Amino acid sequence: MAQNRSVAPAEITFIKGHGTMNDFVLLPDDRAELELDSDLVRSLCHRRAGIGADGILRIATAGALVEQAVLSELPDGVLETDWFMDYRNADGSIAEMCGNGVRVFAHALVATGRAETGEVRVGTRSGPRPARILEHRGDRAVVRVDMGQPELLGLSSVQVGDRAFAGIAVDMGNPHLACVVPGLDGETLAALPLHRQPGFDTDFFPEGVNVEISTPLREGRVSMRVHERGAGETMSCGTGIVATAVAALADAGCTAGEVVVTVPGGEVAVGLTESGSTLTGPSVLVAEGTFRRS
Numbered sequence: 001m002a003q004n005r006s007v008a009p010a011e012i013t014f015i016k017g018h019g020t021m022n023d024f025v026l027l028p029d030d031r032a033e034l035e036l037d038s039d040l041v042r043s044l045c046h047r048r049a050g051i052g053a054d055g056i057l058r059i060a061t062a063g064a065l066v067e068q069a070v071l072s073e074l075p076d077g078v079l080e081t082d083w084f085m086d087y088r089n090a091d092g093s094i095a096e097m098c099g100n101g102v103r104v105f106a107h108a109l110v111a112t113g114r115a116e117t118g119e120v121r122v123g124t125r126s127g128p129r130p131a132r133i134l135e136h137r138g139d140r141a142v143v144r145v146d147m148g149q150p151e152l153l154g155l156s157s158v159q160v161g162d163r164a165f166a167g168i169a170v171d172m173g174n175p176h177l178a179c180v181v182p183g184l185d186g187e188t189l190a191a192l193p194l195h196r197q198p199g200f201d202t203d204f205f206p207e208g209v210n211v212e213i214s215t216p217l218r219e220g221r222v223s224m225r226v227h228e229r230g231a232g233e234t235m236s237c238g239t240g241i242v243a244t245a246v247a248a249l250a251d252a253g254c255t256a257g258e259v260v261v262t263v264p265g266g267e268v269a270v271g272l273t274e275s276g277s278t279l280t281g282p283s284v285l286v287a288e289g290t291f292r293r294s
């Protein structure tokens with residue numbers, strides 16, 4: 001039963017941050033009192049009329065989100081007292097997970113005194129995603145996230161402009177189609193019309209999909225671009241980066257290894273073992289302030 005839920009206030013305190021330019025508005029709302037509807041999410045994320053972001057990270061305890069009926073129950077492994085990343089895409093839709101978001105969220109927990117530096121428990125709709133702050137210098141941090149076990153779901157394909165690409169469907173808590181394209185180089189990758197929604201198989205992905213296109217693995221590195229469900233093309237996508245590393249390693253005949261993924265917004269490192277995956281990269285907190293709702 002929702003309790004003490006206020007109507008959305010006229011002024012909302014926010015922090016703005018990004019992880020390899022996948023940018024977020026963070027809303028400190030420990031007791032989950034804010035009515036975070038999709039109109040408010042879209043206003044906050046609007047790049048002309050709002051603050052501008054690929055998504056929203058509400059900071060609340062998991063217990064408060066259950067109490068306010070934002071979550072119907074605690075996801076497996078998440079404790080009532082855990083800080084929970086209540087993630088919304090820029091279009092107002094809810095997503096289960098956000099890899100870059102977890103890095104920025106854990107950094108913000110430490111920067112605002114909600115958690116100690118070191119290992120930080122972060123709850124998500126896909127379960128706990130422990131994060132370790134490896135370096136922390138004020139507004140900048142380097143964070144490693146335990147991203148769990150990627151699940152391979154089979155093969156599908158996408159249409160990007162006049163080209164079709166085959167890919168591996170990977171469940172990272174959220175859905176991905178990671179397409180490693182033989183012979184693709186950085187220049188051709190950069191020219192693909194990924195700003196437009198790629199065509200995908202809606203029977204295979206009834207809830208929509210995040211689409212990654214990448215170069216093949218070369219000396220432990222790939223270059224990738226992404227079109228995100230609910231946000232359009234972004235400069236980086238942490239879950240998509242891990243999905244791409246899985247697909248690039250599979251393409252090279254491996255099920256484990258280290259891959260550095262270059263995205264338009266920077267570089268992130270993935271570690272893949274038989275039992276799980278990690279994502280290591282930067283987090284930057286760039287601003288804080290008050291959003292005035294009109």
Ligand SMILES: N[C@@H](CCC[C@H](N)C(=O)O)C(=O)O
Binds near residue numbers: 055097239
């Ligand atoms: N940018 C994120 C993924 C955000 C959610 C995604 N758009 C979805 O709808 O699944 C990341 O860093 O993983």
